[in-house]
Amino acid sequence: MTALELTAATKQHPGSPPVTALRSVTLTIGEGEFVALVGPSGSGKTTLLAIAGTLERPSSGHVRIAGRPVGHLPDRELAAVRAYRIGFVFQQFFLVPTLSARDNVASGLLYRGMPAAQRRRAAADALAAVGLSHRAGHRPGELSGGEQQRTAIARALAGRPAVILADEPTGSLDTATGREILALLTALNAAGSTIVVATHDSEIADALPRIVRLRDGGIESDSGSTR
Amino acid sequence: MSIGIRPGQRRRQQTGHRSRLRPADTWALAVLGVAGRPVRALLSALGISLGVATLVAVLGISGSSRAQLIARIDALGTNMLTVTPGQSLTGGQAVLPRTAPVMVRRIAPVQSAAAIGQVDANVYRNDRIPAVNTDAITVYSAQTSLLHTLQGHLARGRFLNPATARLPAVVLGASAAAALGVDRADGTIQVWLGNHWFAVVGIMAPVPLAPELDRAALVGFPVARRLLGAYGSPVEIYVRTNPVSVAAVTGVLAATVDPPAPQNVTISNPADALTARADASVAFQSLFLGLGAIALLIGGIGIANVMVISVLERRGEIGLRRALGATRPHIAVQFIAESTLLALAGGAGGAILGGFATAVYATARHWHTVVSAPTLAAALAVAVAVGAVAGVYPALRAARLSPAEALRTV
Numbered sequence: 001m002t003a004l005e006l007t008a009a010t011k012q013h014p015g016s017p018p019v020t021a022l023r024s025v026t027l028t029i030g031e032g033e034f035v036a037l038v039g040p041s042g043s044g045k046t047t048l049l050a051i052a053g054t055l056e057r058p059s060s061g062h063v064r065i066a067g068r069p070v071g072h073l074p075d076r077e078l079a080a081v082r083a084y085r086i087g088f089v090f091q092q093f094f095l096v097p098t099l100s101a102r103d104n105v106a107s108g109l110l111y112r113g114m115p116a117a118q119r120r121r122a123a124a125d126a127l128a129a130v131g132l133s134h135r136a137g138h139r140p141g142e143l144s145g146g147e148q149q150r151t152a153i154a155r156a157l158a159g160r161p162a163v164i165l166a167d168e169p170t171g172s173l174d175t176a177t178g179r180e181i182l183a184l185l186t187a188l189n190a191a192g193s194t195i196v197v198a199t200h201d202s203e204i205a206d207a208l209p210r211i212v213r214l215r216d217g218g219i220e221s222d223s224g225s226t227r
Numbered sequence: 228m229s230i231g232i233r234p235g236q237r238r239r240q241q242t243g244h245r246s247r248l249r250p251a252d253t254w255a256l257a258v259l260g261v262a263g264r265p266v267r268a269l270l271s272a273l274g275i276s277l278g279v280a281t282l283v284a285v286l287g288i289s290g291s292s293r294a295q296l297i298a299r300i301d302a303l304g305t306n307m308l309t310v311t312p313g314q315s316l317t318g319g320q321a322v323l324p325r326t327a328p329v330m331v332r333r334i335a336p337v338q339s340a341a342a343i344g345q346v347d348a349n350v351y352r353n354d355r356i357p358a359v360n361t362d363a364i365t366v367y368s369a370q371t372s373l374l375h376t377l378q379g380h381l382a383r384g385r386f387l388n389p390a391t392a393r394l395p396a397v398v399l400g401a402s403a404a405a406a407l408g409v410d411r412a413d414g415t416i417q418v419w420l421g422n423h424w425f426a427v428v429g430i431m432a433p434v435p436l437a438p439e440l441d442r443a444a445l446v447g448f449p450v451a452r453r454l455l456g457a458y459g460s461p462v463e464i465y466v467r468t469n470p471v472s473v474a475a476v477t478g479v480l481a482a483t484v485d486p487p488a489p490q491n492v493t494i495s496n497p498a499d500a501l502t503a504r505a506d507a508s509v510a511f512q513s514l515f516l517g518l519g520a521i522a523l524l525i526g527g528i529g530i531a532n533v534m535v536i537s538v539l540e541r542r543g544e545i546g547l548r549r550a551l552g553a554t555r556p557h558i559a560v561q562f563i564a565e566s567t568l569l570a571l572a573g574g575a576g577g578a579i580l581g582g583f584a585t586a587v588y589a590t591a592r593h594w595h596t597v598v599s600a601p602t603l604a605a606a607l608a609v610a611v612a613v614g615a616v617a618g619v620y621p622a623l624r625a626a627r628l629s630p631a632e633a634l635r636t637v
Contacts, residue, residue: 050631076339076554079246080483083552090634094547111552112258115249155551 002067003163003194004029004052005182009061011047011217021047023217024061025147029163029196030225034189036205037198039214045198048214049165052196053086066162083111087156087164091171093148095140101151102127102136108155119158129191130184146177150184163194170204182207241274248557257564261572264537271533272573274526275613279574279606281519283581284588286606287598289512291589294597297502303376303436305498306473310464310484311494321491323461327484328370334483341373342461343440346451348421350397350444352407356419362406365422366444368451368459369398377434377463383459384412384429392426392447395420395454398429420444421455436497437465453634492528526573527613534566534621538628543623546633555626562622563615570614581606 004027011022022044029035037045050056051063054070063070065085070078082088087108095104105123106116114122127136130150140148149169156164166185170178182204189195197208205211213220294363310331315321324330331340346366351356374386379473385391387398397420399409409416409427434440451457464484468476473496474490481489483515538545545558553561582598589596 046635047631050634053550055546055634056629056631076246079549079552079554079557080244082550084244086550088547088550090547092543094543096259096263096544098259099383108551110252111248111548111554111557112244113247113249117251178241 001031002064003031003033003062004196005062005067006048006052006058007062007064009048009051009058009063010046011051011056011103012059020217022051022058022218025217025219027212027219027222028225029194031162031194032177032192033194033225034154034186034198034208035210035211037196037207037212037214038200038202038205039220040200042216043214044217045200045214046167047200047217049167049196052163053088053165054081070104079111084159085162087159087161089149089156089164089166089169091168093140093152093172095148095151095213097140100137100139101132101143101147101154104140104151105154105158112159115167123154124160127151129157129188130154144177145173146180146217149173149177150179153181157188157193164188166195166197168199169197170199170201178204195202230373244554246554246557248553248560253560253564253615254562254568257568260537260561260565260567267533267537268569268572271530272526272569272576274529275523275570275573275610276526276577276580278519278521278575279610280580280584281522281577282516282606282609283578283602284584285515285519286510286602287581287585287596288588289446290599290602291585291594291597292592295592295594298595299435300498300501300633303498304467305496306468306470307377307436307479307497308466308468308473308480309437309495309497310461310463310466310480311493311495313491315488315491318615321485321488322494323464324485327461328464330483331466331480334468334476334479335384336368336469336476338467338469339372339376340378340464340466341370342464343369343373343443343445344448344451344457344459345368345444345462346421346455346457346459346546348455349456350403350407350420350425352418354419362403364400364403364406364412364442365439366446367440367462368448368455368457369445370394370448373445373465374431376467377437377440378467379434379437379440380432381412382430382432384414385412385427385555386431387445387447389541393425393449393453394447395425395450396428396446397425398431398445399427400431400443400445401433402441403444404430406442418444420446423454435501439463479493492575523609523613530566530569530614531617531620534562535571535624537565538562538621538625541625542628542633542636546630546635549628549630549633553596558628559622559626562625563618566618566621567611567614570610570617573605573614574610577610578606 006025006027013019039045051058080145102123105126106119109119127133130153131152170181185195211223312321312323328342346368349361350364350366350367371387412430413425414426414428416427477494480494481492484492518633568612585598586596
């Protein structure tokens, strides 16, 4: 079963001249894969993740998530796809500074209309999965950068999405902490999560089972599906 | 409950899930957004606070003043009627029959009645004062039962009695005594009244139900006839009735006073007139209410301003929430809830402030503080409405942001 499927996905930003951020990308990611998207800045990694995560619609081409086409869906249903099927991790952690780690993680389930108690239970599980149970009551300001990113990963993980899309998750961390995050993602992948990581750090990319290289909005090379 | 499945429902069933934000969570988000920037929240809610405080204080102070006035009028009694001559059929001033007071007293529910009569004389402090300096004081002849009928009080001395009513003795109204500079009423001070010296035997306290007597000099009917040549018919009759029979007495009074020409008689209830004036006095508050409304409006604009800035600053948060599954309406509702909450907090603060101001003002004047619940509710409702409207534009801007762009520009 495929977790994510892009067919001839192209993204053009209007302007004069129009900027093509992504040109005819066809990419299939199977369930349980761990994929690195590598390439220099401006190569289209972020755009590819945004289109794969339904944050943006492709100018042309098709996107399927867990086998289901999403191109024609209205905003309301795309939001539902994001709420249930996709977990995002960003370079900036986007944690709410006044909330505890547990409540930040629980906010990942906010738009499922789940009761707060249930959200908190799921958040506790997700925090345990990233090894942060002992920091659940701390606010982001009291956590190290690595711990903050682990909290953000737990937030993406809490809803057990079909795929986790991580855009430069180690970008604002030092090398050692970046390796820790990579190890955590590897462990989560081993436990069954499908993960796509966009990074410009080839050292990180080289450690992953599948590497997709992007250049100028197109796929330069793909080490091939591991499933 | 509908059994058929609409197309939209079928599609949703395929998806199995939809994006949903519980109302309680919406308000929790709003609290989070407002509490996360406390100083900004305080400053942006200040305008609304001042507006609501102004409205509540203006309405509260005028309400307290009115309640005080009504209480005073009620204490004076609403069962007093006055009878005055109206216009005769031929258009001239009508004249009340001299028998009128006696006739009125025969109406069963009438407890007492007293007349004052016209006297063509002026009163001066002494005989050296030029005749034009009347100080606008009117001289009336008065029946000895007048004070009792008015339930009036004397500031000094005594009222006219059957003995002093025959003698050159005068009772002055409160303003008249002040104008003449008379502050003693032991009979040692004399005033020059109609070319005779009259001894001041009493000074009345102000009479709210008959303010025309405050600037009057009252002499007895017998002495008015003997020394001042006033055979005058009554110019006004004060009638005190059984409180439950005011309407009934009002109905028969005109015909009793002047049986052949009841249309020449005017009946009025001074308490009603005072109450009406108390109600009307609220009208001058409209200026302050207008100021309060303007403060509210400016407060609303301030909130809108702050929210627009907030939307720009929180693009990252907006992008994240969209990534977590928020729909555009969810984002819009969050920002409208925030501005509504700001306005509600400002309104509540303003209501407390306004209530406090009313209490201070009323206490200083020894009034009862009257801040009505409907006033508070209305002020809060207006504040909330202003906040909600102020939030619409920023909320639409927030909702319109493309999530990818919002995340990219952080």
